[in-house]
Amino acid sequence: MAGENEIEGRNRDGEQMHYSSTNLSSDWPFNGSNDLTNTSMALVTSSNPMNNTSCSSASMIDSFCHTPPTIWDHNPTNSQHLGAFCDVNLQNNATTSSSALGFRKGNHIAPSSWSPPNSAVKRGGVFLPPAAATSTMLPHTLSQFPADSGFIERAARLSSFSAGNFEDMMNPFGNVPESSLSPYSNRPVQGQPQDGFVNGFKSTSGEGSKDTPPPVDYETNDGSQPKHDARQGGSGFSGNNLPGEAEYSEGGQDETSNEGFGSKKRRRSDQDTDYNQFKRSPQTPNEATRNNSEIQQKGDRNPNSIANKSSGKHGKQVSQSSDGQKEEYIHVRARRGQATNSHSLAERVRREKISERMKFLQELVPGCSKVTGKAVMLDEIINYVQSLQRQVEFLSMKLATVNPRMDFNIEGLIAKDMLESRVGPSGTLGFGADMAMAYAHNPSQMASIMQGGISGLGSSSDAVRRTINSHLMAVGGVYKDPSSQASSAWDDELHNIVQMGLNPSGTPINTQNLGSTPPSHLKAEP
Amino acid sequence: MSSASQQPTSINPIHLKNQFALRFVRALNTIKNQKGSAHDTQMHCRSRRVKIAAYTAMASVVGSRRSWSRAVLWKIRNRSRNQDLLRNKIMTNHHRRRRHAKLCMKRRNRNSIREDVYLNPFRYSVQESKLRKMVPGGRNMDSWCLGDEIADYIKCLAAQVEVMQTLVDLYTVT
Numbered sequence: 001m002a003g004e005n006e007i008e009g010r011n012r013d014g015e016q017m018h019y020s021s022t023n024l025s026s027d028w029p030f031n032g033s034n035d036l037t038n039t040s041m042a043l044v045t046s047s048n049p050m051n052n053t054s055c056s057s058a059s060m061i062d063s064f065c066h067t068p069p070t071i072w073d074h075n076p077t078n079s080q081h082l083g084a085f086c087d088v089n090l091q092n093n094a095t096t097s098s099s100a101l102g103f104r105k106g107n108h109i110a111p112s113s114w115s116p117p118n119s120a121v122k123r124g125g126v127f128l129p130p131a132a133a134t135s136t137m138l139p140h141t142l143s144q145f146p147a148d149s150g151f152i153e154r155a156a157r158l159s160s161f162s163a164g165n166f167e168d169m170m171n172p173f174g175n176v177p178e179s180s181l182s183p184y185s186n187r188p189v190q191g192q193p194q195d196g197f198v199n200g201f202k203s204t205s206g207e208g209s210k211d212t213p214p215p216v217d218y219e220t221n222d223g224s225q226p227k228h229d230a231r232q233g234g235s236g237f238s239g240n241n242l243p244g245e246a247e248y249s250e251g252g253q254d255e256t257s258n259e260g261f262g263s264k265k266r267r268r269s270d271q272d273t274d275y276n277q278f279k280r281s282p283q284t285p286n287e288a289t290r291n292n293s294e295i296q297q298k299g300d301r302n303p304n305s306i307a308n309k310s311s312g313k314h315g316k317q318v319s320q321s322s323d324g325q326k327e328e329y330i331h332v333r334a335r336r337g338q339a340t341n342s343h344s345l346a347e348r349v350r351r352e353k354i355s356e357r358m359k360f361l362q363e364l365v366p367g368c369s370k371v372t373g374k375a376v377m378l379d380e381i382i383n384y385v386q387s388l389q390r391q392v393e394f395l396s397m398k399l400a401t402v403n404p405r406m407d408f409n410i411e412g413l414i415a416k417d418m419l420e421s422r423v424g425p426s427g428t429l430g431f432g433a434d435m436a437m438a439y440a441h442n443p444s445q446m447a448s449i450m451q452g453g454i455s456g457l458g459s460s461s462d463a464v465r466r467t468i469n470s471h472l473m474a475v476g477g478v479y480k481d482p483s484s485q486a487s488s489a490w491d492d493e494l495h496n497i498v499q500m501g502l503n504p505s506g507t508p509i510n511t512q513n514l515g516s517t518p519p520s521h522l523k524a525e526p
Numbered sequence: 527m528s529s530a531s532q533q534p535t536s537i538n539p540i541h542l543k544n545q546f547a548l549r550f551v552r553a554l555n556t557i558k559n560q561k562g563s564a565h566d567t568q569m570h571c572r573s574r575r576v577k578i579a580a581y582t583a584m585a586s587v588v589g590s591r592r593s594w595s596r597a598v599l600w601k602i603r604n605r606s607r608n609q610d611l612l613r614n615k616i617m618t619n620h621h622r623r624r625r626h627a628k629l630c631m632k633r634r635n636r637n638s639i640r641e642d643v644y645l646n647p648f649r650y651s652v653q654e655s656k657l658r659k660m661v662p663g664g665r666n667m668d669s670w671c672l673g674d675e676i677a678d679y680i681k682c683l684a685a686q687v688e689v690m691q692t693l694v695d696l697y698t699v700t
Contacts, residue, residue: 357673364680378653381676385660388683395690396577400569402697
């Protein structure tokens with residue numbers, strides 16, 4: 001059965017796709033966003049049948065880690081100057097808008113400026129520049145920061161503190177509630193005014209706002225959480241990769257267990273993740289890269305944890321739950337210099353992918369253009385697919401009842417007629433000419449054909465009807481009824497065959513194409 | 527089919543429909559010629575066969591490019607293989623039963639394991655689980671892959687329905 005061959009071919013194709021995908025992944029930062037989605041799709045789809053998700057991701061990471069330095073080479077040099085760095089990031093936004101993770105909304109600022117501010121955290125008083133820079137950048141990039149003013153004032157407030165005493169600084173705000181750690185949470189924080197500075201950041205939705213550096217820096221040293229004190233004990237801004245990542249994985253496991261709608265649990269585990277994430281913040285970009293690769297590898301193990309953490313900035317519960325529903329094994333590349341933001345990075349990438357897919361589905365499903373929201377969209381899609389499947393059943397039933405006298409010999413007829421009609425000039429061509437014809441015709445006819453959705457097929461049905469009529473009348477005449485039209489169509493076909501020469505394309509019979517092309521060809525060339 | 531995969535997307539709908547129509551009609555011919563007179567076999571058996579033929583034709587047009595088409599083809603191949611095994615007269619009844627039971631067990635285990643994964647309400651929404659059940663091969667995919675497959679599946683399903691509708695119209699009119 002043809003299916004067998006295809007399935008075996010599929011295995012081979014899958015392997016090839018897998019290996020080619022690794023090559024593609026290295027081109028990620030340089031491709032457009034479309035290519036990105038394609039490659040990501042290819043990567044994911046190839047990884048699925050291969051069941052080599054870890055392998056592919058590791059190879060992806062390996063191949064990819066070489067590329068970020070080329071993009072972000074200039075970034076570490078500017079790491080000393082946060083403002084400059086932020087500007088650079090903004091430029092990078094423009095230039096590398098199609099960077100690895102398809103950041104299109106211009107929120108590069110946050111992830112790319114993650115680590116440098118963290119390294120600059122050691123110097124006191126550097127927070128005002130980033131705050132100011134981010135504030136100036138905010139209008140450009142982060143339109144979804146409704147709490148800009150609050151953000152700025154809290155950043156200013158925080159900037160007055162010395163860098164080295166963040167743990168102590170956080171302690172006065174000791175009653176930082178569990179939920180307050182995550183920035184941009186819309187959840188009403190058990191708001192003490194002292195926590196305002198943290199809450200200010202959280203007042204924005206968790207969409208992308210969690211990426212701004214200052215709150216991360218502040219929360220980095222939140223030793224106030226009793227749970228974390230034991231673990232974090234005075235590490236401060238030291239870039240503890242190992243404990244951080246150990247906690248990361250633990251937090252990840254917490255995440256997986258707390259996935260879903262348990263808000264309190266999520267808060268706690270998210271704070272774990274936030275804390276771990278912020279622990280890693282003061283690392284250099286190199287470490288960040290390594291961390292990213294490690295994070296990605298861990299992410300492969302705990303994909304949901306990553307997605308949860310990235311989404312678990314305590315955005316709205318609704319958005320979080322919907323994100324949780326969509327979280328799955330996504331292999332994300334973090335750009336160099338975005339150490340602890342891999343979660344938000346991943347989350348942003350996923351959101352963009354999903355929204356892209358949603359848009360595409362909206363186009364496919366009729367009547368879905370007005371629908372907003374994933375849940376409703378999914379419902380519509382489900383209904384549509386169910387209705388299509390029911391239609392197939394119904395139509396198959398009808399076809400089964402078709403009078404068997406009415407031959408299903410359409411394709412045979414068409415093939416025979418096609419061959420008969422072109423015995424002369426194309427006797428030797430066989431199906432090669434047919435296929436070449438069909439393929440050459442299709443592009444030219446696309447414009448005319450695609451005007452009506454079924455026009456192409458309708459023409460084929462006309463051809464089918466003609467063949468049936470001819471068959472019923474007599475075998476001798478080919479297209480006697482629509483004689484002039486058909487004959488001219490055939491003439492055109494023959495003419496085209498002569499023009500195009502021989503292009504044997506390896507596909508099987510396209511006689512149906514030929515049946516459809518003459519009339520549609522007529523439409524194209526009146 | 528390799529050239530079909532390299533074709534730009536804009537050409538695909540027409541090409542898809544044509545290819546599908548061709549294969550489907552061929553399959554219909556095969557069904558018609560299979561068991562002598564069509565009136566012998568049950569109505570719903572024939573309609574089921576036609577339905578399977580339709581899905582198989584569409585899946586074969588898409589080929590191995592898509593996970594859902596691979597799943598469809600694999601399912602059908604397995605089903606035919608199982609049926610052949612079951613109908614194989616060489617095998618004794620005992621063997622047949624054991625083989626069948628083993629296959630069913632494997633399938634059941636596979637289903638149960640996967641079902642736990644994708645029916646978990648904490649991981650996937652209800653709609654997503656439903657979608658996974660409806661789209662062939664949607665069990666083992668992540669959310670984004672699933673969305674991609676759904677898009678392609680919807681496109682092909684719509685084309686399939688159109689072709690079948692045209693055929694039905696053709697044959698009921700004339």
